[in-house]
Amino acid sequence: MNRYYPIMLNVEECKCVVVGGGSVAARKVEGLLESGAEVVVVSPAISAGLRDLANVGAIRVIEREYLEQDIDGAQLVFAATDQRTTNAKIAKDARSRMIPVNVADAADTGSFIIPSIVRRGGLLLAVSTSGASPALSIRIKKELEQRYGQEYESYTKWLGNLRIRINKMEIDERKRRELLREALDIPPDSWNNDQDEEAWERQIAVLMQRLHGRDCT
Incomplete structure (x- = not known):
């Protein structure tokens, strides 16, 4: 079994090529679009869902068989056709260019998995x-x-906004980390991302008081 190294990649506005036009390719495209990638799909035939994405300009489609030059300049490549020999060629071409490649039908022949x-x-x-x-x-x-649940979308945004403000405070790094850890115990009804700066300051003051109370016990 392969031992993979976990990593989060920033592919926003980066060219990512998906070769294939079926349901497997569509799933790859969906994840890439959620990450802000510029997606190019190469396939002589594509699903209705991919066609809809192409029609609104969300992806670019090259409607023909795969050619080696299709992956030039790509940051990631996905071999997602229903032809094993084609997928193997795509993987070989990507590796020769030092481009990470995911192979749908033979994960161990690619360089990363999803x-x-x-x-x-x-x-x-x-x-x-x-x-x-x-x-x-x-x-x-x-x-x-x-x-x-979905509430964690608001929660992580609130924590991010709070972190920006705490990092601007003139306190040492240890105190900043302690404040951010203290914020993890703030109840959901306080996760307000639309509050004004005075409300943010009051919230941080409460965190400081709570932290000071813990230091005194």
Whole structure:
């Protein structure tokens, strides 16, 4: 079994090429669009869903068989055709260019795999069994979806806004970290991302008081 190194890539506005036009390719495209990538799909035929995305300009489609030059300048490549020999060629071409490649029908021939993902705004939870059991990954993903509901999108945004303000304070780094840890215990009814600066200052003052109370005990 391959031992993968987990990493989060920033592919926003980066060219990512998906070769294939079926349901597997569509799933790859969906995840890339959620990450802000510039997606190019290469396939002589594409699904209705991909056609809709192309019609609104969300993706670019090259409607023909794959050619080696299609992956020039790509940051990521996805081999998602229903032809194993074609996928193998795509993987070979990508490796020769030092481009990370994912191979749908033979994960171990590619350089990376796609985990099961739960996305809640800035919160991204990824689950992988390194290819041993996709079914287990899906089961754990469903458990995470129930444990971390849609409210965590607002929560992570609130924590990010709070962090920006705390990092501007003239206090030492240790105190900043302690304040941010203290914020994890703030109840959901306080996760207000639309409050004015005075409200933010009051909220931070409450955190300071709580932290001071803990230091005194």
